[in-house]
Amino acid sequence: MTGGWWWDVLGLAIVAFAVVDEVRTTLAVASGPGPLTRLITGVVWRLARRPAVADSAPVRTVGGPGVIVIGLTVGAWFALLWLGWSLVFLGDEQAVVGSSSGAAASIWERFYFAGYSVATLGNGGFQPAGAGFQLATMAAALSGMLLITLGVSYLTSVISAVVVKRSFASQITGLGRTGAEVAAGLATPGSVVPAVVPLSSLSSTLTTLGQQHRAYPLLHDYRPRSAELGTAPSVAVLLDATLLLSAAADPDDRLPAGLRRSVESAAQQYVEHAPATGGEHAGPAPALDPAALDRAGLRLDAGELAARTAECADLRDELARRIEAAGYGWPDQARSAS
Numbered sequence: 001m002t003g004g005w006w007w008d009v010l011g012l013a014i015v016a017f018a019v020v021d022e023v024r025t026t027l028a029v030a031s032g033p034g035p036l037t038r039l040i041t042g043v044v045w046r047l048a049r050r051p052a053v054a055d056s057a058p059v060r061t062v063g064g065p066g067v068i069v070i071g072l073t074v075g076a077w078f079a080l081l082w083l084g085w086s087l088v089f090l091g092d093e094q095a096v097v098g099s100s101s102g103a104a105a106s107i108w109e110r111f112y113f114a115g116y117s118v119a120t121l122g123n124g125g126f127q128p129a130g131a132g133f134q135l136a137t138m139a140a141a142l143s144g145m146l147l148i149t150l151g152v153s154y155l156t157s158v159i160s161a162v163v164v165k166r167s168f169a170s171q172i173t174g175l176g177r178t179g180a181e182v183a184a185g186l187a188t189p190g191s192v193v194p195a196v197v198p199l200s201s202l203s204s205t206l207t208t209l210g211q212q213h214r215a216y217p218l219l220h221d222y223r224p225r226s227a228e229l230g231t232a233p234s235v236a237v238l239l240d241a242t243l244l245l246s247a248a249a250d251p252d253d254r255l256p257a258g259l260r261r262s263v264e265s266a267a268q269q270y271v272e273h274a275p276a277t278g279g280e281h282a283g284p285a286p287a288l289d290p291a292a293l294d295r296a297g298l299r300l301d302a303g304e305l306a307a308r309t310a311e312c313a314d315l316r317d318e319l320a321r322r323i324e325a326a327g328y329g330w331p332d333q334a335r336s337a338s
Contacts, residue, residue: 011087018080019143025073026150026157029215036080037073041217042277044069048221049278049327066222070158073218074151078118081147085140086114094129095136118144161212162222165231168205169224171198172234178332179240179288184298187245187253195245196259202238203263210269220275220326227328232274236319237331239267240288243312244298247305254304264312271318279325285316286330 021034033041048065089095089110096105096113105113105126113126117140128137175198176182186195209231213219227233242263248254288309309316323330 005091007087008091011084011089011091014080014084014087015143018077018084019146022077022147022150022154026154029211032214033217036076038217040072040076041069041221042275044072044218044221045275046277048223049325064222066158066162066218069218069221070155074147074154077147077151081118081140081143082111082115085118085136085143086111088136088140089114089128089133092130092133095133096126097129099125099127114140117141118147120144120148158216158218161209161216161219164205164209164212165219165222166224166229168202168209169229169231169234171202171205172237173228176237176241177228179237179244180298180332182237182241183244186241187248187298195255199238199242199245199255199259199263203259203266206235206238206263206266206270210266210273213270214273217273217275223326227331230323230326230328231270232319232323232326233328233331235267235270236285236316236323238263239312239316239319240331243305243308244288244300246308247300249299249301260308264315267319268315271315271322274322274325276318276321276325278327279321279323282321282324285313285320286332 017036021036024031024034025037032038044065089105090107093104096110097103098105109126116122117137120141128134172182176185183195186198188195224230242255242260245255246257246260288305320330
């Protein structure tokens with residue numbers, strides 16, 4: 001049984017949707033992922049926040065929600081291509097025939113032929129009949145080759161971004177677990193150079209990371225169980241350390257305003273692309289207490305610290321939402337991912 005020409009139209013529409021989604025997700029990184037990829041990422045993010053799901057044996061076995069998102073995304077692209085080309089070959093009674101018998105292929109045999117063509121494995125004992133379906137077979141094979149090529153490129157880019165993500169958090173943790181610890185470790189009376197160098201590097205890395213999160217939202221699903229390796233808490237530590245070092249009691253010891261703005265801009269980019277789902281009821285970011293920081297060895301100008309913190313109040317509150325959404329607590333109140 002065949003469906004007529006409108007099956008061809010429906011099949012080509014499905015193929016076009018799959019190709020557009022995979023091309024937009026893998027190549028048009030400036031515009032973010034395609035609609036199907038965005039949907040899969042959002043659903044998995046919501047499910048992965050549930051302890052029963054995140055801590056389940058199947059999720060741990062495959063390597064976490066991020067791996068699941070990649071598998072579902074690439075699998076969905078292949079399934080759509082397979083379905084679309086199958087409908088195309090169901091549009092005509094003589095679209096696919098047996099290579100030796102010349103008899104019209106059955107419905108299942110047409111699905112089999114379409115799958116073989118998309119997987120670029122050959123004709124599998126069947127062949128297209130007529131110039132139009134021969135071109136369709138060639139197009140199916142090309143779409144399969146495109147999927148393989150872009151899929152490998154996508155996996156490579158995501159793995160590279162995950163490495164940057166973990167490296168950034170590890171560098172922050174190596175300097176300190178809270179903003180006060182990092183600031184105290186980098187503060188050197190009479191010179192800001194020891195603080196400028198690492199903060200400049202971390203700001204640059206965070207800017208790159210923010211753009212990678214925009215291009216590949218599934219990076220948020222690569223969520224370590226330890227808050228010390230979480231991206232959102234690490235961004236909060238970096239921002240707080242920058243604010244503290246910008247409010248040193250001696251104006252000569254303060255960070256350059258340009259570096260402070262660079263860190264704030266990088267943090268803002270990250271916040272814009274990090275999911276807030278699950279953090280809607282997070283409280284405001286904790287205040288920075290000048291007295292406690294003085295006891296930690298940081299000589300601060302309380303008025304300058306209040307001014308700098310007020311400027312970043314909204315940004316810190318948005319970071320608090322992202323931290324809660326990821327299942328962590330603010331760095332100085334960190335808890336294990338839930």
